Amino acid sequence: MRNGGPSRRELLAWAGGGLACGLILPRPALARPRDAEYALRQFIGEATITPGRLTLDLPEHSDTGTAVPMTVGVLDAKGPNDIPRELHVVADGNPRPNILSVWFERDCGRPEVSTRIRLESAQSVIAVAVMPDGHFWRAEREVTVNFGACAEVGTGTDQEVREFKPVPRVSVPKTAKRGEVISIRALISHPMETGLRLNAFNTWVPRRIVEQFACRFQGRDVFRAKPYPAISTNPYFSFFTTAEASGVYEFSWLDTDGTVFTASAPIEVS
Numbered sequence: 001m002r003n004g005g006p007s008r009r010e011l012l013a014w015a016g017g018g019l020a021c022g023l024i025l026p027r028p029a030l031a032r033p034r035d036a037e038y039a040l041r042q043f044i045g046e047a048t049i050t051p052g053r054l055t056l057d058l059p060e061h062s063d064t065g066t067a068v069p070m071t072v073g074v075l076d077a078k079g080p081n082d083i084p085r086e087l088h089v090v091a092d093g094n095p096r097p098n099i100l101s102v103w104f105e106r107d108c109g110r111p112e113v114s115t116r117i118r119l120e121s122a123q124s125v126i127a128v129a130v131m132p133d134g135h136f137w138r139a140e141r142e143v144t145v146n147f148g149a150c151a152e153v154g155t156g157t158d159q160e161v162r163e164f165k166p167v168p169r170v171s172v173p174k175t176a177k178r179g180e181v182i183s184i185r186a187l188i189s190h191p192m193e194t195g196l197r198l199n200a201f202n203t204w205v206p207r208r209i210v211e212q213f214a215c216r217f218q219g220r221d222v223f224r225a226k227p228y229p230a231i232s233t234n235p236y237f238s239f240f241t242t243a244e245a246s247g248v249y250e251f252s253w254l255d256t257d258g259t260v261f262t263a264s265a266p267i268e269v270s
Contacts, residue, residue, distance in 0.1 A: 036092035040128055043088045043101070047136045049128055054139035055112075056127045065119035065149035067232040072102075072127045072139070073112030080106040084129035084137075087113070091230065093123025094149075095196050098228040105221055106132075109181035110240035113225070116232040118149035118194075149230075156191065158205050162257075166190045170251050172265035176243035184215060184223070187236040188253050188261060194229035210235050212254040218247050243269045 040049075057071040072089060074082055087102040104111050111129075119125070122144040129137045156164070171185040188210065195207025209229055215222040223239045251263045 036090045036097040036124070036126060039090045039097040040088060040126065043086065044128060044130060044136055047134075049136045049138045051138050051140075053135075053137035054127055054129055056125065056139035056141045058125055058141045058143050060142070061144045061146075062119065063146045065121070065145040065147065067116040068119050068143065068145075069114070070117050070125070071112060071114040073110070074129060074137075077111050081132050083108055083111045084131050086130040087111075087127065088130075089117075089125065089127045091117075091119060091123050091125045093121045094119065094230050095194075096229060099125070099230040100228065101226040103221070103224040105223065105241070107242045107244070108223065108240055109242040112240060113223075114236075114238040115227075116236055118230045118232055119143055119145050120148035121145055158199060161191050161193045161205060161208055164191050164208075166253070166255070166261050168251060168253060168261050168263040170249070170263045170265050172249050172267055173243075174266070175268045175270065178244060178269050180243045181240055182243050182267075183238060183240055184249065185236070185238045186213070186215065186251050186263070187234060189234050190253075190255075192227075192229065192231060192233045192235060196229070208256045210253050211256055212252075213237060214252050215239075215241075216250045216252075217241070218245070222249065243267060245269050 053075050055073045055075055058068060062068045072087060074084060077083065083104050083106050089099040090097040091099055099117055100115065102113050124140055124142055126138065126140045131137065166188050168188040173182050176182050190210055191208060192210065193205055193208040195204055197205045199205050210227050213225045213227065222241045225237060227235055246267060246269045248264050248266045253261045255261065
């Protein structure tokens with residue numbers, strides 16, 4: 001440091017340090033409980049929401065908020081009328097309340113989805129299911145976090161994030177019995193840059209996330225999801241469907257930049 005104050009190089013070094021520790025550079029304001037409730041109402045309007053029927057599996061405590069495992073499902077689902085049309089998850093302590101929206105098909109086999117999410121602080125995570133009979137079921141869990149996700153929500157320069165080449169990976173059983181409920185897993189390497197991280201020049205790194213994910217079979221949807229920036233780096237989804245015929249499952253991920261990444265996997269059904 002010189003008598004006239006810090007040099008440009010020193011300022012940039014301090015800025016970089018602030019990115020690592022999350023102490024020097026400003027952060028976006030966190031959502032509040034009313035923001036989470038407002039986000040839910042954008043999906044379901046003024047409908048009455050009843051606690052119950054949903055399972056929301058999250059750890060009570062996580063050392064880091066960058067990749068918290070989450071599973072959401074419907075209890076005692078026995079038929080198509082127990083398959084939610086939509087499922088929405090929000091949180092009341094992240095910079096933005098929305099976490100995930102999911103659309104199930106009536107032959108999904110088991111109305112359940114697993115993924116990994118980002119949490120900035122101790123907060124409530126809320127899930128709401130929109131059922132075919134017009135009911136709205138709700139589940140809520142409190143999660144404590146030692147180190148929030150926003151302090152280490154992404155890495156790399158603007159150019160590195162922009163030029164990153166995602167690679168998808170999927171897992172589908174090679175064979176199944178007709179009518180068998182099978183598990184499908186899909187993952188894509190992706191920075192999931194939230195647009196809430198400052199670079200060394202104290203400007204926001206542009207947002208780049210997976211905007212939509214879909215699995216299709218014989219031209220029809222099996223499972224659809226809309227991830228928000230609260231879904232962790234390298235977004236992962238595990239879900240279920242019913243094996244009805246031999247064919248090929250097709251997967252697609254829509255990037256913020258408009259690129260669609262695809263993968264496929266065959267299955268033999270007997």
